[in-house]
Amino acid sequence: MSHLLEVCNLRKHYQRGGGILTASGKGERFAAVDDISFFVAAGETFAIVGESGCGKTTLARILLRLIEPDEGKVLFEGTDLLGLSPKDMRTYRRQMQMIFQDPFASLNPRMKVGEIVAEPLAIHEPQLPRTESLAKAGEILQRVGLGEDALPRYPHEFSGGQRQRIGIARALILKPKLVVADEPVSALDVSVGAQVLLLLRELQAELGLTYVFISHSLPVVAQLATHIAVMRAGQFVEFGPAEMILTAPEADYTMELLAAVPELPRNPVV
Amino acid sequence: MDELLRIHLLTVELPTAAGWVRPVNEVTLRIARGEALGLVGESGSGKTMLSLALMGLLPPGARVSGEAFLSAADGQRKVLANLSEPEWREVRGREIAMIFQEPMTSLNPVLRIGTQIEEAIWAHEPGLPRSVVDRRVIAALEQAAVPEPEVRAKQFPHQLSGGLRQRAMIAMALAARPKLLIADEPTTALDVTVQKQILELLDRLRREMELGLLFITHDLAVVAKVAERVAVMYAGRVVEEGPAASVLMQPLHPYTQGLLAASPTLERGKLTPIPGTVPQLTELSPGCAFAPRCAYRRAECECGVPDFRPAQSGHAARCVLL
Numbered sequence: 286m287s288h289l290l291e292v293c294n295l296r297k298h299y300q301r302g303g304g305i306l307t308a309s310g311k312g313e314r315f316a317a318v319d320d321i322s323f324f325v326a327a328g329e330t331f332a333i334v335g336e337s338g339c340g341k342t343t344l345a346r347i348l349l350r351l352i353e354p355d356e357g358k359v360l361f362e363g364t365d366l367l368g369l370s371p372k373d374m375r376t377y378r379r380q381m382q383m384i385f386q387d388p389f390a391s392l393n394p395r396m397k398v399g400e401i402v403a404e405p406l407a408i409h410e411p412q413l414p415r416t417e418s419l420a421k422a423g424e425i426l427q428r429v430g431l432g433e434d435a436l437p438r439y440p441h442e443f444s445g446g447q448r449q450r451i452g453i454a455r456a457l458i459l460k461p462k463l464v465v466a467d468e469p470v471s472a473l474d475v476s477v478g479a480q481v482l483l484l485l486r487e488l489q490a491e492l493g494l495t496y497v498f499i500s501h502s503l504p505v506v507a508q509l510a511t512h513i514a515v516m517r518a519g520q521f522v523e524f525g526p527a528e529m530i531l532t533a534p535e536a537d538y539t540m541e542l543l544a545a546v547p548e549l550p551r552n553p554v555v
Numbered sequence: 556m557d558e559l560l561r562i563h564l565l566t567v568e569l570p571t572a573a574g575w576v577r578p579v580n581e582v583t584l585r586i587a588r589g590e591a592l593g594l595v596g597e598s599g600s601g602k603t604m605l606s607l608a609l610m611g612l613l614p615p616g617a618r619v620s621g622e623a624f625l626s627a628a629d630g631q632r633k634v635l636a637n638l639s640e641p642e643w644r645e646v647r648g649r650e651i652a653m654i655f656q657e658p659m660t661s662l663n664p665v666l667r668i669g670t671q672i673e674e675a676i677w678a679h680e681p682g683l684p685r686s687v688v689d690r691r692v693i694a695a696l697e698q699a700a701v702p703e704p705e706v707r708a709k710q711f712p713h714q715l716s717g718g719l720r721q722r723a724m725i726a727m728a729l730a731a732r733p734k735l736l737i738a739d740e741p742t743t744a745l746d747v748t749v750q751k752q753i754l755e756l757l758d759r760l761r762r763e764m765e766l767g768l769l770f771i772t773h774d775l776a777v778v779a780k781v782a783e784r785v786a787v788m789y790a791g792r793v794v795e796e797g798p799a800a801s802v803l804m805q806p807l808h809p810y811t812q813g814l815l816a817a818s819p820t821l822e823r824g825k826l827t828p829i830p831g832t833v834p835q836l837t838e839l840s841p842g843c844a845f846a847p848r849c850a851y852r853r854a855e856c857e858c859g860v861p862d863f864r865p866a867q868s869g870h871a872a873r874c875v876l877l
Contacts, residue, residue, distance in 0.1 A: 336748065444832045444833070446832055474597040474598050474833060475597060475774070475814055475817050475818055476597060476814060476817045476829035476833075477597075477828070477832060477833075479818075479819070479826050479827070479829070482819070482826060482828075483826060501747070502819070503747075504821055507822065508819050508823055508826055527823075531821055543821070545747040545748045546747055547747075547754070547776035547777050548820065549775060549779055549815065549820060550779055550800060550804050
């Protein structure tokens with residue numbers, strides 16, 4: 286078994302329209318995820334790039350079973366997650382965590398940072414004494430560049446970049462194997478986004494993490510990805526090693542995306 | 556240079572629980588007729604507050620000092636700081652128009668696109684007959700390259716894609732034929748392929764209508780596409796200004812250099828973040844606001860805010876190293 290994650294023929298359909306206002310009463314069916322298969326080896330960063338509405342977030346959520354697909358398999362270390370009971374799923378879920386886009390919406394404003402970061406421990410290791418789980422939370426906060434003094438504070442006391450670090454700490458406290466990051470830097474300022482990208486890269490090397498990285502931005506993806514899949518209308522238009530996709534794409538759509546990226550003038554003297 | 560807008564030492568102060576803060580601090584800028592100025596800054600730099608000051612849309616309680624002169628269509632020079640609310644209404648839309656980041660929240664969801672453009676025209680020319688206004692609405696949509704303008708005019712905002720909504724916003728902003736357009740992150744919420752089209756549209760309209768463009772963004776690569784000159788703001792002050800090519804290729808201020816190095820490109824491995832975070836306006840040091848994050852910091856940086864020091868023609872920065 287060489288792949289950490291293997292996805293086979295995944296499909297998810299939604300109804301569009303079809304409310305009481307539609308004349309026929311029936312909407313049309315459309316595929317948010319349409320027959321997608323891929324695999325990710327341990328230690329890789331598999332990036333899924335696409336424009337809004339292409340289905341990339343639906344796909345990310347299916348991987349963690351936050352959305353149930355209509356068809357297909359999601360194999361994690363060879364086990365099909367979709368067949369698992371909620372109880373069995375729990376043991377797998379601690380090995381796969383998510384980092385969200387909006388660091389303002391994804392942290393509960395009424396919980397202290399220590400409670401937020403230690404919450405996965407409270408769920409997956411309820412027997413752990415509180416002092417110990419807080420100590421672990423302090424450790425991981427330190428690792429992501431925040432001090433232990435963050436523990437008793439509330440999310441609103443932190444900037445966007447710091448909050449994203451809190452979100453990363455929460456995702457990593459259970460020492461997962463797989464991290465799904467959905468647009469982790471698109472809500473951040475340029476200078477801070479770069480900090481978070483480098484932090485994700487360091488943590489991957491240090492902890493042997495595997496990433497599924499969702500983004501609309503090819504320049505952002507280029508910083509981390511080992512493999513890139515370009516997604517459009519629920520399907521992969523093209524996927525392969527990052528170098529290939531970025532320098533020698535085959536699909537017209539990939540070329541179109543690359544050509545639309547605004548670029549800085551060459552060789553800025555910095 | 557045919558001057559359209561001149562801002563001189565413009566300062567905006569806002570009351571907060573921790574005392575007065577200055578989101579815009581002694582900003583001096585010029586825009587010529589038909590010129591595009593890119594205003595670059597991160598969150599909290601004051602770029603949006605500056606544009607609101609130019610539109611007379613500052614929050615209540617704000618204090619404004621300094622000057623902003625606008626060469627109006629009738630040849631008069633208007634001093635924006637002294638305008639009364641009725642006078643502001645003459646300026647807004649007619650002389651200066653603005654488009655925003657998220658067109659969905661700036662459009663009225665229960666009014667048809669055409670009706671909203673009509674409003675913009677009638678607000679400034681109330682006597683215009685219906686037939687003329689109808690034609691101007693279609694012409695405005697055509698100008699913003701909206702396909703099937705007659706159909707779109709009858710639709711509601713939710714029936715349009717993000718790119719079309721932004722085109723409809725542009726049509727509305729330009730319907731009363733203003734001379735200055737302020738575009739505040741107009742493409743940030745759009746997909747790259749749509750962003751490219753909107754940037755090309757703005758560039759074409761600028762040339763055709765001799766429109767002055769104040770293009771506000773956090774994205775240096777976008778600025779490289781649209782702006783002829785660039786001003787970089789940090790913590791309320793303009794810290795560097797010059798021709799776009801010069802600022803982006805030979806940045807003078809360590810902040811601009813850092814911002815360029817922190818911008819992801821399609822090449823891997825070149826990313827260098829700026830350490831630290833954007834400062835709170837309540838916690839600014841008396842010296843250069845960037846000093847705490849600056850690798851070239853010296854003792855004198857803490858003493859006072861450096862003056863603008865020119866490096867070459869039209870390119871200057873506030874840094875003691877120059």
